[in-house]
Amino acid sequence: MPVNKTTAATPLQPRRRAIIIGSAQGLGAAMARRLAREGYLLGLADRNGELLGKVCAEINQAGGPGQARAYVHDVTNTEEVPALLQKIMADLGGLDAFIYVAGILLPTTPTTYEFDKDRKMMEVNALGALAWYNLVAPIFQALHSGTIVGVSSVAADRGRLGNPGYNASKAALDTYLEALRNRLTRHGVHVLTVKPGYMDTDMLKGVERPFLVASPDKAAEDIWNAMRRRKQTIYTLGAWGLIMLIIKHIPSLIFRRLSF
Amino acid sequence: MTNLTLPYERLTYLENFGHSLKAASYLYHPTSVDEIESIFKFARQNGLKVTVRGAGRSYNDAALNGAGIVMNLTRMNKIIDWNPKTGLVTAEPGLTLENLWHVVLPDSWWPPVVSGTMSTTLGGCLGMNIHGKNNFRMGPIGEHVTEFTALLPTGAQVTCSPTRNGDLFHSMISGMGMLGVFTSITLQMKKIESGFLEVHAFAVPDLKTHLQAILENAPVCDYTVGWLDTTAGGSGLGRGQIHAAKYLHEANDPEMKKGLQVQNQTLPATMFGVFPKSIIHYFMAPFTFNLGFWGVNTAKYVASLRDETYRQSHAAFHFLLDYVPNWELAFGELIQYQSFIPKETAEDAWREILTISQKRGMPSHLGVTKRHRPDKFLLTHAVDGFSLALDFKVTRGNRAKMLVMLQEFDKIVLDAGGRFYFAKNSETSPESAAKFLGAETVARFKALKQRTDPNNLLESDLYRRVFAV
Numbered sequence: 009m010p011v012n013k014t015t016a017a018t019p020l021q022p023r024r025r026a027i028i029i030g031s032a033q034g035l036g037a038a039m040a041r042r043l044a045r046e047g048y049l050l051g052l053a054d055r056n057g058e059l060l061g062k063v064c065a066e067i068n069q070a071g072g073p074g075q076a077r078a079y080v081h082d083v084t085n086t087e088e089v090p091a092l093l094q095k096i097m098a099d100l101g102g103l104d105a106f107i108y109v110a111g112i113l114l115p116t117t118p119t120t121y122e123f124d125k126d127r128k129m130m131e132v133n134a135l136g137a138l139a140w141y142n143l144v145a146p147i148f149q150a151l152h153s154g155t156i157v158g159v160s161s162v163a164a165d166r167g168r169l170g171n172p173g174y175n176a177s178k179a180a181l182d183t184y185l186e187a188l189r190n191r192l193t194r195h196g197v198h199v200l201t202v203k204p205g206y207m208d209t210d211m212l213k214g215v216e217r218p219f220l221v222a223s224p225d226k227a228a229e230d231i232w233n234a235m236r237r238r239k240q241t242i243y244t245l246g247a248w249g250l251i252m253l254i255i256k257h258i259p260s261l262i263f264r265r266l267s268f
Numbered sequence: 269m270t271n272l273t274l275p276y277e278r279l280t281y282l283e284n285f286g287h288s289l290k291a292a293s294y295l296y297h298p299t300s301v302d303e304i305e306s307i308f309k310f311a312r313q314n315g316l317k318v319t320v321r322g323a324g325r326s327y328n329d330a331a332l333n334g335a336g337i338v339m340n341l342t343r344m345n346k347i348i349d350w351n352p353k354t355g356l357v358t359a360e361p362g363l364t365l366e367n368l369w370h371v372v373l374p375d376s377w378w379p380p381v382v383s384g385t386m387s388t389t390l391g392g393c394l395g396m397n398i399h400g401k402n403n404f405r406m407g408p409i410g411e412h413v414t415e416f417t418a419l420l421p422t423g424a425q426v427t428c429s430p431t432r433n434g435d436l437f438h439s440m441i442s443g444m445g446m447l448g449v450f451t452s453i454t455l456q457m458k459k460i461e462s463g464f465l466e467v468h469a470f471a472v473p474d475l476k477t478h479l480q481a482i483l484e485n486a487p488v489c490d491y492t493v494g495w496l497d498t499t500a501g502g503s504g505l506g507r508g509q510i511h512a513a514k515y516l517h518e519a520n521d522p523e524m525k526k527g528l529q530v531q532n533q534t535l536p537a538t539m540f541g542v543f544p545k546s547i548i549h550y551f552m553a554p555f556t557f558n559l560g561f562w563g564v565n566t567a568k569y570v571a572s573l574r575d576e577t578y579r580q581s582h583a584a585f586h587f588l589l590d591y592v593p594n595w596e597l598a599f600g601e602l603i604q605y606q607s608f609i610p611k612e613t614a615e616d617a618w619r620e621i622l623t624i625s626q627k628r629g630m631p632s633h634l635g636v637t638k639r640h641r642p643d644k645f646l647l648t649h650a651v652d653g654f655s656l657a658l659d660f661k662v663t664r665g666n667r668a669k670m671l672v673m674l675q676e677f678d679k680i681v682l683d684a685g686g687r688f689y690f691a692k693n694s695e696t697s698p699e700s701a702a703k704f705l706g707a708e709t710v711a712r713f714k715a716l717k718q719r720t721d722p723n724n725l726l727e728s729d730l731y732r733r734v735f736a737v
Contacts, residue, residue: 016733018329018694019288019603019662020671094274098315101334101729102292150279151292 025100027051030110032059034209038224051096055082083136106144107157126173133177152196201241205248286602291334317727320445322392327604328694329729355457361391361450377457381409385589396691397442401491404639410441420448421725442645462516463527464579475506485512486639496635499562509572533583552598561633601662606692610653613684632658649689698736
């Protein structure tokens with residue numbers, strides 16, 4: 009059933025529509041709640057169907073049945089993306105924003121080397137995103153409209169000794185988003201790169217977070233504001249921008265001897 | 269599979285007439301019945317819904333279909349046959365009223381029913397079963413259709429007339445394009461002797477007089493339309509100006525031949541002889557706020573106080589909406605709220621509606637009144653009474669307030685036994701629609717749809733909204 013009555017847009021009840029990949033918990037779930045408050049119709053995808061169902065139920069309780077719809081999807085299953093995108097778009101009746109939040113950080117130590125972990129992070133953090141972007145980009149390009157959001161990381165700015173695979177996966181995504189922006193800005197499409205620092209989510213459970221920790225709600229608020237203002241790259245919290253500016257300029261001569 | 273199977277390069281944002289809604293759709297411009305059939309087939313294979321679109325002059329979501337297929341039929345606009353002896357014209361559904369009257373006028377014929385703009389297509393006119401300023405006399409356009417052929421989503425081609433497939437005839441006309449696609453339409457034109465109308469314009473000081481004047485003039489005139497000053501309150505509430513027009517006959521029109529030439533019907537390209545009309549809407553924009561609406565309406569009323577009788581061409585009398593091209597752009601986002609109310613209850617209902625809109629600080633900037641009579645079409649909007657069309661400018665700040673107000677209006681109209689028109693109102697809820705249509709009509713329409721379109725291939729944003737699909 010494509011569009012039910014709660015998804016009908018009228019001049020006095022305009023509706024925008026967004027897809028959020030990786031929205032069962034953490035930042036993705038916070039983004040879903042934030043956009044729901046703005047009246048967005050949401051297509052929410054995640055591999056964890058149970059948690060995703062709870063997020064949807066919570067949103068629909070406040071916003072009416074049909075405001076959020078759940079789609080169980082593992083981003084490493086790139087084969088199913090085209091059919092899924094078409095289905096979600098038909099269900100929502102259109103698409104104004106596409107947000108890729110899915111990401112994993114598999115802990116390692118400065119002395120271990122595990123290809124399986126690196127590959128998994130590449131698949132979830134980078135390749136999964138590319139599978140979606142390659143389909144969403146031409147749609148927005150044809151419409152001369154739309155917002156594409158990708159959640160990169162401060163980890164994309166410098167390769168550090170702690171987790172090369174994570175750094176590389178986020179750097180790949182980061183550079184891809186920049187290239188996408190350079191392709192799409194001329195077609196009226198907005199591409200936003202989000203670089204969170206420390207965040208209070210399960211991803212960093214057990215990781216020491218000494219300072220500047222963002223709550224998912226705060227980060228979601230920052231992202232929503234950046235979407236509205238058509239910002240290109242934001243750090244959340246904002247102070248991470250200054251910190252990374254300094255870190256980016258540490259000469260390799262020194263950086264390669266540091267222990268963080 | 270890592271690529272999209274849908275033709276995303278066809279995705280286009282389409283708008284309603286008031287520029288207050290947009291929806292992205294896969295846009296097709298079929299030029300033949302075969303192409304329409306193959307679009308149906310493609311839609312069926314890909315699980316997409318199809319909406320038929322003509323000129324896109326509906327004020328609401330009638331020709332929009334978010335994330336589905338929109339078939340724009342304006343390239344199927346040929347006149348298949350024109351018989352100047354009988355006045356019967358057969359044409360493809362994409363033919364506009366403009367191209368139609370250009371052909372029939374020189375032979376002393378005129379379309380029996382026309383809308384306020386000549387951009388509309390025959391298919392759209394039938395789908396919505398449009399009415400004109402002569403609804404009380406000539407009924408809706410459907411009453412002048414002698415026959416049509418249509419392609420149903422089942423693949424069947426049907427021919428319908430009032431006597432052949434009569435149930436389909438009376439439901440596809442008024443059926444919002446949800447039962448099938450018109451492929452050819454035969455219409456009976458109205459014989460005229462002159463290209464001009466004699467128009468009598470006079471002021472009416474309040475709502476009671478206004479409706480009374482329409483009621484009295486309608487039986488003796490060919491066309492009647494009222495302009496209502498929506499900003500006047502108190503004892504002047506409902507004041508306005510009536511335009512009552514009659515066909516001129518050969519005996520009293522010395523310029524008969526001249527009037528029947530297309531170039532003498534066309535609207536002037538400049539206003540006051542100087543301003544190119546294509547830019548007028550920029551100068552209107554500064555007046556599109558409450559005080560400006562009041563100023564313009566009051567000035568118009570004062571100007572109307574002098575009784576006038578004059579001659580006007582058919583085109584100039586009917587196609588007011590075409591007088592200033594793109595006038596709707598001056599308003600940014602525009603909606604229309606039109607209610608059809610029986611003559612016994614109309615005055616009280618509209619008194620309440622006009623008072624509420626003024627009190628809430630959201631007066632309409634334009635009010636138009638007409639006289640109507642019931643018809644036999646299934647999803648009819650007509651009543652034995654009047655209609656009042658109110659235009660409203662939508663702004664970022666007034667949406668929520670206006671929605672509440674229009675919901676109150678709906679209740680007032682329904683309590684007064686009124687109806688709504690599916691080409692106009694954009695906020696009609698499924699509950700309101702079910703109430704004025706009646707459960708039996710809704711059930712009959714759904715049964716017909718089940719017959720002509722069992723897979724629900726034809727769906728528009730309008731259909732999904734008012735039928736709660």
